[in-house]
Amino acid sequence: MNLHEIIRKLHLRTDSKIVLLVADGLGGLPTWPGGPTELEAANTPHLDALAKEGTTGLLHPVTRGVTCGSGPGHLSLFGYDPTEYLVGRGVLSSLGIDFDLQAGDVAARGNFCSVDESGTVTDRRAGRIADAEGRRLAEKLQAIEVPGVELFIRHVKQYRFVSVFRGEDLGDNVSDTDPRSTGVRPRDPEPADDASESTCKAIGEFIRQAREILKDESPANMVLLRGFGRRPELPTLRDLYGLDSCAIAIYPMYRGLSRLLGMHVPEKAEKLGAQVGQMRQLWNEHDFFFFHHKSTDSSGEDGDFDGKVREIETLDRQLPAIRELDPDVLIVTGDHSTPASLANHSWHPVPVLLNSSTCRPDRTLCFGEREAIGGGLGQFPATELMALAMGHALKLDKFGA
Amino acid sequence: MNLHEIIRKLHLRTDSKIVLLVADGLGGLPTWPGGPTELEAANTPHLDALAKEGTTGLLHPVTRGVTCGSGPGHLSLFGYDPTEYLVGRGVLSSLGIDFDLQAGDVAARGNFCSVDESGTVTDRRAGRIADAEGRRLAEKLQAIEVPGVELFIRHVKQYRFVSVFRGEDLGDNVSDTDPRSTGVRPRDPEPADDASESTCKAIGEFIRQAREILKDESPANMVLLRGFGRRPELPTLRDLYGLDSCAIAIYPMYRGLSRLLGMHVPEKAEKLGAQVGQMRQLWNEHDFFFFHHKSTDSSGEDGDFDGKVREIETLDRQLPAIRELDPDVLIVTGDHSTPASLANHSWHPVPVLLNSSTCRPDRTLCFGEREAIGGGLGQFPATELMALAMGHALKLDKFGA
Numbered sequence: 001m002n003l004h005e006i007i008r009k010l011h012l013r014t015d016s017k018i019v020l021l022v023a024d025g026l027g028g029l030p031t032w033p034g035g036p037t038e039l040e041a042a043n044t045p046h047l048d049a050l051a052k053e054g055t056t057g058l059l060h061p062v063t064r065g066v067t068c069g070s071g072p073g074h075l076s077l078f079g080y081d082p083t084e085y086l087v088g089r090g091v092l093s094s095l096g097i098d099f100d101l102q103a104g105d106v107a108a109r110g111n112f113c114s115v116d117e118s119g120t121v122t123d124r125r126a127g128r129i130a131d132a133e134g135r136r137l138a139e140k141l142q143a144i145e146v147p148g149v150e151l152f153i154r155h156v157k158q159y160r161f162v163s164v165f166r167g168e169d170l171g172d173n174v175s176d177t178d179p180r181s182t183g184v185r186p187r188d189p190e191p192a193d194d195a196s197e198s199t200c201k202a203i204g205e206f207i208r209q210a211r212e213i214l215k216d217e218s219p220a221n222m223v224l225l226r227g228f229g230r231r232p233e234l235p236t237l238r239d240l241y242g243l244d245s246c247a248i249a250i251y252p253m254y255r256g257l258s259r260l261l262g263m264h265v266p267e268k269a270e271k272l273g274a275q276v277g278q279m280r281q282l283w284n285e286h287d288f289f290f291f292h293h294k295s296t297d298s299s300g301e302d303g304d305f306d307g308k309v310r311e312i313e314t315l316d317r318q319l320p321a322i323r324e325l326d327p328d329v330l331i332v333t334g335d336h337s338t339p340a341s342l343a344n345h346s347w348h349p350v351p352v353l354l355n356s357s358t359c360r361p362d363r364t365l366c367f368g369e370r371e372a373i374g375g376g377l378g379q380f381p382a383t384e385l386m387a388l389a390m391g392h393a394l395k396l397d398k399f400g401a
Numbered sequence: 402m403n404l405h406e407i408i409r410k411l412h413l414r415t416d417s418k419i420v421l422l423v424a425d426g427l428g429g430l431p432t433w434p435g436g437p438t439e440l441e442a443a444n445t446p447h448l449d450a451l452a453k454e455g456t457t458g459l460l461h462p463v464t465r466g467v468t469c470g471s472g473p474g475h476l477s478l479f480g481y482d483p484t485e486y487l488v489g490r491g492v493l494s495s496l497g498i499d500f501d502l503q504a505g506d507v508a509a510r511g512n513f514c515s516v517d518e519s520g521t522v523t524d525r526r527a528g529r530i531a532d533a534e535g536r537r538l539a540e541k542l543q544a545i546e547v548p549g550v551e552l553f554i555r556h557v558k559q560y561r562f563v564s565v566f567r568g569e570d571l572g573d574n575v576s577d578t579d580p581r582s583t584g585v586r587p588r589d590p591e592p593a594d595d596a597s598e599s600t601c602k603a604i605g606e607f608i609r610q611a612r613e614i615l616k617d618e619s620p621a622n623m624v625l626l627r628g629f630g631r632r633p634e635l636p637t638l639r640d641l642y643g644l645d646s647c648a649i650a651i652y653p654m655y656r657g658l659s660r661l662l663g664m665h666v667p668e669k670a671e672k673l674g675a676q677v678g679q680m681r682q683l684w685n686e687h688d689f690f691f692f693h694h695k696s697t698d699s700s701g702e703d704g705d706f707d708g709k710v711r712e713i714e715t716l717d718r719q720l721p722a723i724r725e726l727d728p729d730v731l732i733v734t735g736d737h738s739t740p741a742s743l744a745n746h747s748w749h750p751v752p753v754l755l756n757s758s759t760c761r762p763d764r765t766l767c768f769g770e771r772e773a774i775g776g777g778l779g780q781f782p783a784t785e786l787m788a789l790a791m792g793h794a795l796k797l798d799k800f801g802a
Contacts, residue, residue, distance in 0.1 A: 063407065065789035067796060068800040068801055083800075089801075091800035347792040
């Protein structure tokens with residue numbers, strides 16, 4: 001069964017509006033046996049009311065047991081099989097900083113890192129250097145010239161930058177130089193096909209010069225690159241669902257991904273409350289709003305259970321303002337789990353609530369992982385969520401007579 | 402989505418250990434309306450504790466409504482779609498007795514059976530004749546000569562033997578001669594393609610001579626053949642999961658299947674307690690242990706509800722010794738259901754429990770079919786269990802950034 005093919009044939013234009021509120025890394029774990037997860041521990045009267053009135057369930061972003069990054073996690077939420085639609089991290093990052101990535105450009109996510117005298121990586125994030133320092137170093141690297149290739153180095157945030165290689169026939173099947181652990185040397189970029197050999201040469205030359213330029217810097221005296229890739233051709237949300245969509249997101253990657261899917265991405269708001277204001281302002285112009293809340297994931301990754309609880313509660317307090325807009329379908333979920341106890345993304349299924357006047361009620365009393373096990377939506381692939389939202393918004397025609 | 406492709410890219414080598422304990426035919430049914438299943442009736446304090454601490458669910462070995470044999474049931478548990486990876490029963494049995502099956506050999510599982518004067522099957526297992534008798538008869542059959550084909554008859558256990566046909570271009574699309582019921586005559590082997598016509602001729606000749614040789618024996622005066630097949634090429638557990646695996650199994654078929662998947666198969670232990678001892682001895686040498694308990698299925702097939710309850714309780718008493726080994730992930734499940742009330746395998750989903758420090762708790766209080774309906778794992782294809790085990794063992798890298 002090809003879901004995209006079916007939905008393409010059935011979608012209808014209506015005035016109904018869908019809000020997909022993604023609390024990044026929402027799913028969690030207890031910190032002691034039998035204890036509550038972050039979401040269960042949080043005081044969330046508004047989310048609980050939404051869940052009680054509506055219905056809940058659990059989403060699998062990729063497949064059971066598999067942990068995913070935020071890129072694949074979001075693609076899945078938007079209905080794109082993340083194992084089929086592969087978007088490199090470099091592409092996402094470069095789109096997120098408004099870099100005009102052209103067809104054929106090969107982009108990579110870069111980290112400034114620290115290496116010792118032998119070249120061994122001692123800190124993959126160079127002590128998380130400040131924005132100003134990262135920007136200064138990125139500008140320094142922009143001086144590098146690689147024969148036959150136009151090079152773009154753009155600072156993203158802190159220790160993160162994007163490198164883009166523009167040239168003739170550059171393949172993008174290149175392995176990461178980031179070893180993903182400390183105590184080892186950066187890897188050499190390896191081509192996985194003939195077309196990527198010249199790309200590897202260019203990358204190798206860039207790295208050689210970068211090492212030279214950064215050698216007297218501290219703590220950021222080297223670079224690591226990963227997620228090489230070209231801008232992929234993805235069907236847009238308008239193609240698939242006939243939706244006029246808008247992304248209310250602050251972080252670059254999510255803004256970049258949204259653009260890739262053809263969403264309108266307004267100027268970024270400064271924080272959560274302003275995001276809600278922005279959605280209110282644009283409410284009449286779109287029929288699908290992707291609303292992204294990042295800090296649930298960040299606190300989870302920091303291993304900060306209480307911090308994640310607070311971030312969930314902060315989000316909860318915005319719900320009345322969002323409900324005032326009276327969306328026909330309001331979904332709250334995450335792109336993956338990020339339990340503070342693991343200080344990392346995880347494979348555990350993600351709680352989801354769907355609130356709409358067309359919901360069939362279940363016995364859910366609140367929004368939480370344990371409660372969602374018995375929710376009316378059951379457990380299902382995240383790629384099926386958009387079709388469900390469309391159905392509840394009465395935006396899908398009948399299949400067959 | 403190709404699960405094998407994903408897992409192949411993501412698996413990591415770590416020190417964590419996984420135990421997959423398969424109680425064959427574990428799932429059951431009540432014998433009176435509203436009564437307990439065998440697992441629910443059994444007194445299983447250790448399994449209940451594992452379930453309460455961990456999480457439970459229900460597995461579908463093939464697809465809803467479809468009953469499977471132990472071969473496909475196990476392939477599914479190990480993550481191989483049993484409708485894609487077809488392994489004949491004969492192949493499994495011949496590998497299980499260490500027969501050196503060569504590429505092109507066509508193997509079949511054989512039963513000594515009883516037929517009456519008209520040739521009608523009266524007992525498909527010839528009264529479950531003893532090992533010595535089965536061995537004597539198998540040796541007698543070895544005298545058969547079939548033109549153009551080298552024939553191997555090997556006793557397995559009791560009334561069971563393996564027949565292997567070795568020759569040029571023997572197809573293996575041959576229908577069973579075992580009618581799977583009594584009161585009818587054995588069927589003629591039928592070819593499903595041209596290449597299998599010569600195989601059918603050879604089999605027909607073998608059966609003709611076997612009938613002649615056995616005609617004065619009692620009760621085993623005829624043979625039934627089923628599960629014709631050639632040795633397939635399967636990816637190993639090391640290929641797929643990077644696991645160094647070991648099979649603690651007593652029965653030939655399970656040992657054969659394990660070998661086919663590249664598992665280390667130590668000499669067989671005599672009984673359940675010895676199996677645990679064997680796992681303890683080999684604990685440091687492997688990171689995945691498949692532990693097989695057969696008698697839950699045997700008693701279910703005999704229609705012996707109380708016997709199956711006892712076999713489950715016997716297994717439960719071994720759990721403390723297994724837990725002492727401190728596996729990072731301990732899974733207890735079955736390869737299919739075998740309700741005593743049906744005296745046969747069935748299609749009902751199989752209860753599964755997964756215990757690991759990385760479990761998200763659910764509200765399960767004990768291990769049983771009804772309780773598993775509300776378990777945190779939900780209902781899912783058995784083919785996804787291994788990926789889940791790998792995730793919980795922290796043996797899978799993140800998918801995408």
